[in-house]
Amino acid sequence: MVAAETNPGRRQRLGHIRALLAETAATMSWDSAEQHTAQGYYMLSARSAREADDPSLFANALAGLARQMLTLQSEGNGVDRIVYSRDRANDALELVRLAQDVVGRSITPTTRALLHTREAWAYAKLGRPAAFQRAADKAHSAFADTCPADDPYWMHYFDAAELSGTLGGRLLELARTEPEFADEAAQAITLAIALRRPERWRSSALDRLGIAEARLIQGEYAEALRLGEAAIEDVSRTSSHRVQAKALELYQRAGECGTSRPVAELRDMLRLLVHSPA
Incomplete structure (x- = not known):
C-alpha cells in the first residue's frame, strides 16, 4: 500500500x-x-x-x-x-x-x-x-x-528586463516594414538595457544590437554607430548563435543605409563579428 x-x-x-x-x-x-x-x-x-x-x-x-x-x-x-x-x-x-x-x-x-x-x-x-x-x-x-515569491525558481529569468527586451525586439520587427515603430522599439529596448542584470551577456548583446538597428531605421546613423560600438563588448562575451545572427542582421541593415562615414564605420566594425557577411 x-x-x-x-x-x-x-x-x-x-x-x-x-x-x-x-x-x-x-x-x-x-x-x-x-x-x-x-x-x-x-x-x-x-x-x-x-x-x-x-x-x-x-x-x-x-x-x-x-x-x-x-x-x-x-x-x-x-x-x-x-x-x-x-x-x-x-x-x-x-x-x-x-x-x-x-x-x-x-x-x-x-x-x-x-x-x-x-x-x-x-x-x-x-x-x-x-x-x-x-x-x-x-x-x-x-x-x-x-509576485516573484510565487514563481518557481526557474521562472526568475523572466523579469522586467526580459519583458521589455522581448517586446522591444518585436516592435523592431514591425519597424522593418513600418518605420514609425522604430522609436517605440528603441524606448522599450533602452528600458531593458537599464534593467538587465550584469551577467545577462547574451540578452544584453541582443538588446544593444537591436537598438542600434532601430536608430539605423530612423536614419540616426551617428547614434547607431555609437550604440554599435557599445554592443561590441557584450557581443564578444558570448558565442551565442542568436547574437551572431543578430550582428549579421545589423550588418546587412547598415548595407542598405548608403555610404556615409558612420554607416561605413559601423559596417567595418561588424564585419569582424559576422562569420559570413552578405
Whole structure:
C-alpha cells in the first residue's frame, strides 16, 4: 500500500526533473542553431511536465517551442521565405493557444505574461500591429500582478528586463516594414538595457544590437554607430548563435543605409563579428 502511494509521487518527481533538464538542453541547442535537436527536447520537456502534472513547466516548454518556431528561417528567398515565416508564426500561435487552454488560470501571472509575449511575437511576425499591441498589453497587465515569491525558481529569468527586451525586439520587427515603430522599439529596448542584470551577456548583446538597428531605421546613423560600438563588448562575451545572427542582421541593415562615414564605420566594425557577411 505504501509502495503504491510512493511510486506515483516518485514518477511525478522524475517527470519534473526530466522536464527541467530537457528544457535546459532545448534552450542550449536552440542557441547553438541545433534546431531539430532543440525541438525534440522542447517536446520532451512538455510531455514530462504533463506527466509531472506541472502546468507552469508545461507552459514554459511550449513557450520555448513557440520561440524556436518564431526564430526559424527558410533557406529560400522571396515569396518562399515569407510564406515559411508566416507558417511558423501560425504554428507558434497554435502552441501558445494550446498552452493557454491546458493550463487555464493555474499558472502565475509571470508565466501568463511569458505566453502573451510569445503571442505578441507571432503577431509581429505576421505583420499585425493591432493584434501585437493587444497581446503586448496583456503581457504588461499580467506582469503587473507578478509576485516573484510565487514563481518557481526557474521562472526568475523572466523579469522586467526580459519583458521589455522581448517586446522591444518585436516592435523592431514591425519597424522593418513600418518605420514609425522604430522609436517605440528603441524606448522599450533602452528600458531593458537599464534593467538587465550584469551577467545577462547574451540578452544584453541582443538588446544593444537591436537598438542600434532601430536608430539605423530612423536614419540616426551617428547614434547607431555609437550604440554599435557599445554592443561590441557584450557581443564578444558570448558565442551565442542568436547574437551572431543578430550582428549579421545589423550588418546587412547598415548595407542598405548608403555610404556615409558612420554607416561605413559601423559596417567595418561588424564585419569582424559576422562569420559570413552578405
